[in-house]
Amino acid sequence: xxxxxxxGNPTLRYKKTRHNIGFDTIDRVADTxxxxxxxxxxxxxxxxxxxxxxxVLLVKPQTYMNxxxxxxxxxxxxxxxxxxxxxxxxxxxxxxxxxxxxxRTKGSAGGHNGIKNIIQHLGTEKFSRIRIGVxxxxxxxxxxxxxxxxxxxxxxxxxxxxxxxxxxAVELVVAGRADEAMNRYNRKNHTD
Numbered sequence: 001x002x003x004x005x006x007x008g009n010p011t012l013r014y015k016k017t018r019h020n021i022g023f024d025t026i027d028r029v030a031d032t033x034x035x036x037x038x039x040x041x042x043x044x045x046x047x048x049x050x051x052x053x054x055x056v057l058l059v060k061p062q063t064y065m066n067x068x069x070x071x072x073x074x075x076x077x078x079x080x081x082x083x084x085x086x087x088x089x090x091x092x093x094x095x096x097x098x099x100x101x102x103x104r105t106k107g108s109a110g111g112h113n114g115i116k117n118i119i120q121h122l123g124t125e126k127f128s129r130i131r132i133g134v135x136x137x138x139x140x141x142x143x144x145x146x147x148x149x150x151x152x153x154x155x156x157x158x159x160x161x162x163x164x165x166x167x168x169a170v171e172l173v174v175a176g177r178a179d180e181a182m183n184r185y186n187r188k189n190h191t192d
Contacts, residue, residue, distance in 0.1 A: 001048075001056065001079055001086065002051075002054055002081075002088060002174050003075055003076065003081055004026065004058050004174070005026070005044075005059035005060070005061060005068070005071075005072055005087075005088070006022035006024070006025050006026025006059070006060055006090045007023070007061065007068050007091040007114045008022050008024075008061075008065065010060075010062045010064065014148065017147065017148050017149060017150055018092055018094075018134035018149060018150070018151065019148055021090075021092045021163070022089075022092060025163045025167070026058055026059070026090060028163050028164070028167055029051075029058060030049075032167050033050070035047045035048070035056070037060060041075070042071050043061060043062055043070060043074065044059050044060060044062055044063075044071040044075065045059070051170065052175035053175070056174060057079065059071070059072070059075060065114040066114060068117050068118055069114075069118040069119070069121030069122065070117075072118050072121065076122060083122045083124055083126060083127040084105075084127060087127040087128065088127070088128040088170065088174070089115065089127060089128070089129045090132065090166060090170070091112060091114055091129065091132070092112075092131070092134045092147065093110075093133050093134065094133075094134055094147065095133075095136065096132070096133025096135075097136075098155040098158040098159050098162065099155075099158035099159050099160075100132075100133035100158075100162060101130060101131065101162060101166060101185040102130075102131040102133075102185075102186055103128070103130050103178065103181050103182045103186055104131075104182070105126070105127075105128050105178050106125050107125055107129070109125075128173050130170065130173070132159075132163070132166055134147065134151075134159075168181075169181040172184070
């Protein structure tokens with residue numbers, strides 16, 4: 001089984017914010033593959049289904065972003081998963097333009113507190129991640145208010161395209177074709 005988690009913050013206050021692009025994308029994955037995310041386990045909302053012939057567990061940690069590792073660790077231990085081959089994390093990146101993807105199979109947290117917490121709890125940096133660009137912090141604005149803001153109408157088109165690309169990238173990664181996903185989506189302004 002492959003655990004696919006989208007990071008975000010629970011409660012309506014954070015709905016559709018930049019920081020919750022992981023939640024929004026995991027919902028789009030669920031809609032695309034007919035998976036219902038309704039179970040509560042290990043401090044997360046989860047749903048099981050199939051993608052690319054593989055059994056998957058879609059996950060939305062409910063611990064708030066900076067404590068995402070607690071939920072991910074508990075699920076990895078409960079289902080006896082290998083993070084290196086059976087974990088995929090989707091989350092926001094302020095260093096990428098809206099909708100642009102960056103896919104990696106390992107790496108540092110890059111300043112993202114949710115990923116930092118996951119690395120700490122899993123004890124490894126070796127797990128797949130799909131970063132979804134949410135735009136850089138504008139001059140004169142602090143990072144927290146930026147990531148907790150919503151997308152402008154102009155940004156929405158790029159964000160929607162980026163989430164669609166992320167759904168396709170998830171399928172490739174789940175199918176064991178992470179290199180193909182990286183080659184296809186780790187380019188600037190990918191549109192096809």
